[in-house]
Amino acid sequence: MMGDWQVYWLFLQQGIASGLVTGSIYALLAIAIVIIFKTTDAPNFAAGEIFMAGAYIALYLLIFSQIAYVIAVPVTLAITFVFSALFYRIVLRRIGVSPAVAVNVVIATLGLSFVLKGIVRNTGFGDVPRSFPAVFGADTVQIGDAVLTTQDVAVFALALLAMAIFFVFFNYTRPGRAMRAVGMNPRAAALVGIDLHKTRMLIWGLSGLLSALAAILIAPKILMTADMGIVVILGFAAAIVGGFTSLPGAVVGGLIIGIVENLVGLFVSTRAIVVAPFIVIMLVLAIRPQGLFGGPVVIKKV
Amino acid sequence: MRRMKAFALPGLIAGLALSTAAAAFPIKAGQGTYQDPGITDDTIKIGLFAPLSGPARAYGEDPLNAARMWYEMINEMGGIWGRKIELVIEDDRCTANDLVAAVKKLVEQDQVFMLNGGSCSAAAVAAQEYVLRNKVPYVMLNASGDGALYPPTDYIFGGISISQRAVGGIAVDFVVKHFNAKKIGYINHDDAYGAWNLETAEYMAKEHGVSLSVESINPNITDVTAPMLKIRAANPDVLILTTYARPAALILKRAHELGFKGPIVLTVTGTANLKQLVENVGTKDAFANFYVQDVINDSPDGPKQRWIIDMYKKRYPDLAAKPDHPTPYMPYGVASAQTVTHALMLAGPNPTRESVARILRTLTFESGVMAGMISFGENDRAGQESSIFLKFDGETQVLQPGVYTSRWTYKP
Numbered sequence: 001m002m003g004d005w006q007v008y009w010l011f012l013q014q015g016i017a018s019g020l021v022t023g024s025i026y027a028l029l030a031i032a033i034v035i036i037f038k039t040t041d042a043p044n045f046a047a048g049e050i051f052m053a054g055a056y057i058a059l060y061l062l063i064f065s066q067i068a069y070v071i072a073v074p075v076t077l078a079i080t081f082v083f084s085a086l087f088y089r090i091v092l093r094r095i096g097v098s099p100a101v102a103v104n105v106v107i108a109t110l111g112l113s114f115v116l117k118g119i120v121r122n123t124g125f126g127d128v129p130r131s132f133p134a135v136f137g138a139d140t141v142q143i144g145d146a147v148l149t150t151q152d153v154a155v156f157a158l159a160l161l162a163m164a165i166f167f168v169f170f171n172y173t174r175p176g177r178a179m180r181a182v183g184m185n186p187r188a189a190a191l192v193g194i195d196l197h198k199t200r201m202l203i204w205g206l207s208g209l210l211s212a213l214a215a216i217l218i219a220p221k222i223l224m225t226a227d228m229g230i231v232v233i234l235g236f237a238a239a240i241v242g243g244f245t246s247l248p249g250a251v252v253g254g255l256i257i258g259i260v261e262n263l264v265g266l267f268v269s270t271r272a273i274v275v276a277p278f279i280v281i282m283l284v285l286a287i288r289p290q291g292l293f294g295g296p297v298v299i300k301k302v
Numbered sequence: 303m304r305r306m307k308a309f310a311l312p313g314l315i316a317g318l319a320l321s322t323a324a325a326a327f328p329i330k331a332g333q334g335t336y337q338d339p340g341i342t343d344d345t346i347k348i349g350l351f352a353p354l355s356g357p358a359r360a361y362g363e364d365p366l367n368a369a370r371m372w373y374e375m376i377n378e379m380g381g382i383w384g385r386k387i388e389l390v391i392e393d394d395r396c397t398a399n400d401l402v403a404a405v406k407k408l409v410e411q412d413q414v415f416m417l418n419g420g421s422c423s424a425a426a427v428a429a430q431e432y433v434l435r436n437k438v439p440y441v442m443l444n445a446s447g448d449g450a451l452y453p454p455t456d457y458i459f460g461g462i463s464i465s466q467r468a469v470g471g472i473a474v475d476f477v478v479k480h481f482n483a484k485k486i487g488y489i490n491h492d493d494a495y496g497a498w499n500l501e502t503a504e505y506m507a508k509e510h511g512v513s514l515s516v517e518s519i520n521p522n523i524t525d526v527t528a529p530m531l532k533i534r535a536a537n538p539d540v541l542i543l544t545t546y547a548r549p550a551a552l553i554l555k556r557a558h559e560l561g562f563k564g565p566i567v568l569t570v571t572g573t574a575n576l577k578q579l580v581e582n583v584g585t586k587d588a589f590a591n592f593y594v595q596d597v598i599n600d601s602p603d604g605p606k607q608r609w610i611i612d613m614y615k616k617r618y619p620d621l622a623a624k625p626d627h628p629t630p631y632m633p634y635g636v637a638s639a640q641t642v643t644h645a646l647m648l649a650g651p652n653p654t655r656e657s658v659a660r661i662l663r664t665l666t667f668e669s670g671v672m673a674g675m676i677s678f679g680e681n682d683r684a685g686q687e688s689s690i691f692l693k694f695d696g697e698t699q700v701l702q703p704g705v706y707t708s709r710w711t712y713k714p
Contacts, residue, residue, distance in 0.1 A: 007535050010531075010535075011531065011532075011535075014527060014531055015527070015528070018525060018527040022524065022525045121356065121357055126357060128360065128547070128574070128575055128578050129547055129548035129551065129578070129582055130578070130581075130582070131551075131581050131582040131583075131584060134584070138555075138558075138559060138584060138585060140559055147559060147560055147561075149559055218524075221524070221525075221552075222524040222525075222552070223548050223551055223552065223582050225357075225548060226357055227357075227522070230522055231524055258525075261525065261528075262525065262527055262528050264528075265527075265528025265529065265532075266528045266531060266532065269518075270517045270518060270519050270528055270529040270532065271492045271518045271519075271520075273519070273520065273523060273525075273528060274520040274522070274523070
């Protein structure tokens with residue numbers, strides 16, 4: 001029988017280990033949200049449903065079309081990339097010519113979220129919670145006293161790899177730099193010859209791809225339903241904690257939210273798990289309104 | 303208060319008792335005008351509703367089919383007091399707005415005599431105020447509907463499958479008697495459903511002198527590490543899960559990963575599709591010491607359920623040929639429809655909404671479908687408060703001996 005301190009030490013180790021795994025997914029989602037916000041000045045409220053749709057597309061390809069994993073995953077990522085890019089091209093670009101742009105973009109993304117959820121529900125696949133086939137087994141790995149599965153370790157490693165690739169892309173490639181320029185100052189970016197619409201289209205595509213990647217990684221752990229997109233709320237929480245316009249902030253915010261969720265559940269109450277991220281948001285906003293990694297507060301309009 | 307006992311015959315005989323009884327009353331109903339809408343010399347109109355579309359369709363479609371086949375059988379036997387049952391069917395989509403809209407349409411536009419429907423508690427409870435204001439007898443289909451059952455009202459009757467308050471108490475009764483458990487782990491939801499089943503679980507734990515380690519979780523939880531780790535640290539003799547199917551699958555999976563070896567009992571809240579549950583957990587090893595609660599009177603393929611399955615297959619051959627049909631919730635619809643037809647029969651040849659509601663308030667009968675008697679009382683508007691348990695190894699279900707009942711009662 002373990003003593004109290006041994007139990008608390010186990011809780012701490014397990015809470016951090018499991019929190020890093022789920023937190024890495026929140027971080028991917030937060031990046032998907034932040035890159036859109038930086039370039040369109042409006043949050044994408046369809047992020048959750050793009051995430052959900054990505055998981056169902058992959059499930060359809062894997063289970064119902066019997067396509068191999070190595071093909072199904074890239075095809076899913078490609079579909080969500082193209083779909084998200086086309087949503088910008090067909091809907092948001094048109095909305096961009098009207099006044100009150102940010103509000104219209106928000107409403108358009110909300111509309112998209114309802115459409116995607118409706119489509120999945122009408123397929124009949126969304127009626128019952130479904131399992132997503134995991135690539136890695138459920139064998140357990142002991143890290144200290146914490147127990148993770150090989151799937152958990154793979155999720156964390158792949159999420160970190162994806163983040164590293166995005167870091168390289170944004171900092172060392174021409175399209176990545178163009179995206180950053182559009183995010184910082186679109187007018188100046190246009191003056192130096194960057195095609196704003198093409199760049200934004202690419203950003204929407206990448207955001208969709210990231211959401212689908214996060215969905216494929218986490219789906220075997222959380223099970224799939226038409227409402228699984230609710231996880232994105234934690235991506236928003238991570239983005240807010242990180243500063244909403246900062247990509248490193250999104251990553252750190254995601255990991256913090258994941259760990260806090262677990263530690264609050266273990267040391268405070270399991271009832272408090274769902275409110276923990278929002279308490280973190282309130283604390284961060286009270287102490288540092290621009291978020292942990294956000295720049296100085298800029299008032300654009302008075 | 304004296305209780306009326308309509309029938310106490312087992313199995314098929316009990317199931318068909320009403321039709322026999324209805325045929326035994328060949329007297330034609332009184333002719334002339336009626337004080338309530340929905341009733342004529344030849345017909346009586348019943349509003350039947352359930353989620354027939356949307357994500358909760360699986361909860362309601364088959365119970366509604368089952369209720370309909372019972373009503374059709376009664377009509378084929380000559381109806382009740384010579385009156386054929388006329389059904390008006392609506393889709394409530396399992397949402398409060400849609401259900402209340404359906405109820406209003408049935409009462410005001412279709413002028414039904416009484417209501418029989420609802421598979422989702424929150425939605426069914428939303429109709430409470432309207433139903434009571436209009437004094438329409440309302441028998442829920444397979445919603446537990448505890449929110450509208452306690453405190454008891456004169457016109458609303460539910461928990462025909464089982465009330466949520468009974469679920470927790472019965473599970474505790476089972477693990478104490480079956481496993482001789484002294485320390486019980488208990489994971490419920492942090493919503494009204496969870497609070498209701500915990501209330502009776504705590505009552506029964508106190509009655510048995512055993513302890514409960516409770517972890518309440520949000521139904522949308524994505525990471526169940528914390529609750530499962532805390533339960534494991536509490537080292538209970540047995541773990542009871544009163545969660546919905548998705549969190550139940552996550553917990554079973556995590557319990558297996560964390561090496562929890564004790565018995566796990568899943569209540570009827572999460573057992574809608576056991577095949578899918580196994581798929582979602584991913585390994586049958588997680589079901590090595592696993593039990594499920596059921597509220598019918600036998601294992602789903604047991605002899606006592608045969609008549610109802612045969613009846614379903616005969617009425618709906620196309621549906622029965624589909625995978626996963628009939629659904630586990632299907633038989634509940636028959637018990638609910640039986641409640642309505644028993645009350646109508648006992649109300650005599652000239653029923654009023656008031657007389658039917660009065661009969662329902664003290665109705666007791668053996669359904670031949672459910673684990674216990676369908677029984678209402680002065681302070682009890684929940685029809686069914688017993689259940690059986692089955693050991694499930696991921697493939698087959700083995701009925702465990704005994705029927706378990708919650709002894710919690712509502713104290714006004």
